[in-house]
Amino acid sequence: MSARIGVVTFPGSLDDQDAARAVRIAGAEAVSLWHGDADLKGVDAVVLPGGFSYGDYLRCGAIARFAPVMQNVIDAARGGLPVLGICNGFQVLCESHLLPGALIRNDVRKFVCRDQWLRVENANTAWTSDYAEGQEILIPLKNGEGGFVADDRTLDELEGEGRVVFRYLHDNPNGSYRDIAGITNERGNVVGLMPHPEHAVERLTGPSLDGVGFFSSVISQLVDA
């Protein structure tokens, strides 16, 4: 039986269909989860997609964390359920305190959409096991508030515990501290990043196929388990 991966739709989610397509391309079943419905439908993993949940007129992700579905996502994540937050989803994970730090307006004061090189710093998380440590991957990036910030102690802790999962290569696009593009929790089941791996899963529509590994990683772990 193939793995079932849930994709949450909040009002204002934009890349939810794209995340579901990536899940299917990687060989799993995509299950649509609705923000107002607490039921996780027994999924094996959850993706919080990109977009502007509730318009993001307050801090990005600040309202989404209170959605009925999120309480169960938060509890399940603490219990080890693999959760991937992409862009707005990463912001929701930070607001939910599943991941430390915060995302602020890009230092360039503009929305940035471009193909971004990343280095995989940790290939032991639920979502990166199909990569090699140090591997360089090309993934689209598109956000206005993608600057990752945290206090020095938190940053040192993240670095010390190997919880920085991705770093921007060449040119930091948004002023993220220490070029951090994505991080994980202590257990390695929750990963958040600003770039969009779901947009690098088809030759026709993406700059590479480097995003497939996110989804294949979690699928192979679910199958092994």
Next chain:
Amino acid sequence: MTRQIDSVKDAETTPDVTQPFAELGLKADEYTQIREHLGRRPTSSELAMYSVMWSEHCSYKSSKVHLRQFGEKVPPEAEDILLVGMGENAGVVDVGGGLAVTFKIESHNHPSYVEPYQGAATGIGGIVRDILTMGARPVAVMDPLRFGPADAPDTHRVLPGIVAGIGGYGNCLGLPNIGGEVVFDETYLGNPLVNALCVGVVPHDRIQLSAATGAGNHVILFGAKTGGDGIGGVSVLASETFDDEGPSKRPSVQVGDPFAEKVLIEACQELFDQQLVVGIQDLGGAGISCATSEMASNGDSGMHVWLDRVPLRDSTLAPEEILMSESQERMCAVVAPDKLDAFMAVCRKWDVEAVVIGEVNDSGRLTIEWHGAQIVDVPPKTVAHDGPVYERPFARPQWQDALQADVPTSVPRPASGDELRSALLRLVASPNLASKAWVTDQYDRYVMGNTVLAQPEDSGIVRITDDGLGVAISTDGNGRYGKLDPYAGAQLALAEAYRNVATTGAKPLAVTNCLNFGSPEDTDVMWQFAETARGLADACLQLGVPVTGGNVSFYNQTGETAILPTPIIGVLGVIDDVARRTPMAWEADGEALWLVGDTADEFGGSEWAHLHGHLGGLPPAVDLDRERQIAEIAVAASRDGLLTAAHDVSVGGLGVTLAEMALRSGKGARIFLPDGIDPCVALFSESAGRIVFVVPRSEEVRFTDMCTARGVPAARIGVVDSGVDGLEVQDAFTAPLDELRTASEGTFPSLFG
């Protein structure tokens, strides 16, 4: 506080009240016409409605007599593909497989000058709702933009705000922005152009129309609350020229809420899927006045509206203001009583506010009441369709002959290798031709995961079905060509958009247009407009691509200075398998570069002349038969797998085309210019009807046979060679990739930070 209400009864009993029709933008004879329609003076609410609906922007009163040609010169191809033609909110084109595509382009020029961010943002919002109204899911947007000189202070005020507004709104809607243009010319300094195009996909059986039918059906207003923003946007803002005097027009600009529009899009998809609406109309220009009068008029029905039920952001708004407000993110639907509960359930799911504000009836009248008082009682057609029609006088400008006689002989012609090389670098770095990444990197081109090609490719292509059916869109328009010869300028704009779509491998199908001009009250401008409409209609007929709809923007004029006549033409094409699309970057060593078409000495209106401050002579010659032939070659060669890349030759000439291909590819090429032609002409002339095709060696014979069969000249002008750094033009110069890149990519960041 009680407010004096001017009811229908009051209008009957006080016929001699002086009314502020002039302040609302109505002429004296128009006011008389309204009185004749009603057989009495209008109430203040009726006057408000007529003033916005009879504005130039809504009624097309100056352009109508010219636009009729699009309905008269209809190519036979239209019968096969047009499901909905002009007159509805947007035209609908059959693309096969039970699917249709709807697309339209509209202007938001005046609001964007007054308030760049919100003006541009709500331009996206408005065009997206037009597409949504047809029953479609919007799938992509693009924005053709025009600004004053790139180094002018006011350009630095409006450009960053406009780009941020387009991104801020479009990105939040989740619609990929897949193309567009950014062009600078001093005539746009006081009148920047912000045109917005949206394309949507709709199954045939889901196409919606904006007619109110079925007595007893509910009229529902849903979406955002109504506020005091945008009051008189179409009349006092979009239908007058700017001047230095006069009050600030900022309150006439609407304020956008993209999140409200995003949930409106999703709610509408469910309403359409569940077949819950009888008719639907978006609220844009002229707000509730437009939606109610047009729907009743289109349905040949009557309608009664309880205006006091409209949800308000500002409870102090007067009925006249509510009728005129252009608050964004609102829609109006006609719903049968047995579907009301299901309709409301969908709206609740998406947190979209919905209120029954009226009812369809058989009265043949549009009646509106406000807390029990009848404030409007009109035949809806007189508001929506029977507005004034003007035969504006026009005449060929006296200066036109002198302008055409002023051929660019004074413009220097580079001859030596060094001169040619620096001319190429100067063109590549010019604001009109430089990389637009600074702009387009602020737009999301990835969202929806179906973008196959996006700017800077010749056209944007999005996949619309899982089995690879795609649509291609390009917009083009060259105001300099239009100034030199508006008839030819319109045809060249169409030819370029048509060629761009074909270059990417898609078959051009249909046309939308946004005609941007100065004041129609100026006989010179009106002549430019008449010639443009005639040129475009003739060319559409000849190329076999029907006009499906469009928009006219007049009064792009500050004082005596009108903008260049700027028709922006959007062409829609279809490609059966997006995997066959032709990108612009060559791939591998040994691929041959074939220039198809003729090159003549044509510098009138060219970018090279523009860089020397010269505008005169004639634009490049138009040959629509040739355009059709090379488009056929581009589409057939793509389908047969003969190409790795292609790029059209237009502004800046062949040199710029090759430089753009090299930059996109990252690989160099050896170029050999044909003998017997001045290298300056070969590299920088802007002759139309040309495409550079990149053909692998194994396919060259088949490719040249294809050209020979159509009698189209093809010249082998180069070979891809990664051993060469950049472009090596034999016996002339080498332009290394790094230098080309610095020239192309440095311009916008150094201008705009």
